[in-house]
Amino acid sequence: MRRAGATSSRFAAHKAGTREIFHILSGRLEIHTTREVITLEGGDTATIRVDVAYGFVNVGSVVSKLILLILSA
Secondary structure (H helix, E strand, C coil), rough: CCCCCCEEECCCHHHHCCCCEEEEECEEEEEEEEHHHHEEECCCEEEEEECCCCEEEEECCCCCCCEEECCCC
16 A cells, blocks of 8 residues: 555455455555454554455555455355
8 A cells, every 4th residue: 555544445245255364564554344443564464354345544654565365265
């Protein structure tokens, strides 16, 4: 995410059981799903169920860089 406060599009729910692994390389990112809000910082990794709508927001003061892996059910 390029700048502080930048938001992604809202993504539609994936197939039931689908997970995404977010690994944050730099910055601070909030991941918003209809179930929860998770805040991750550089070095953090989280696995999140994405069988619900979701999106993310750069809540840091620097560019957020991440690696995203999708695990289909």
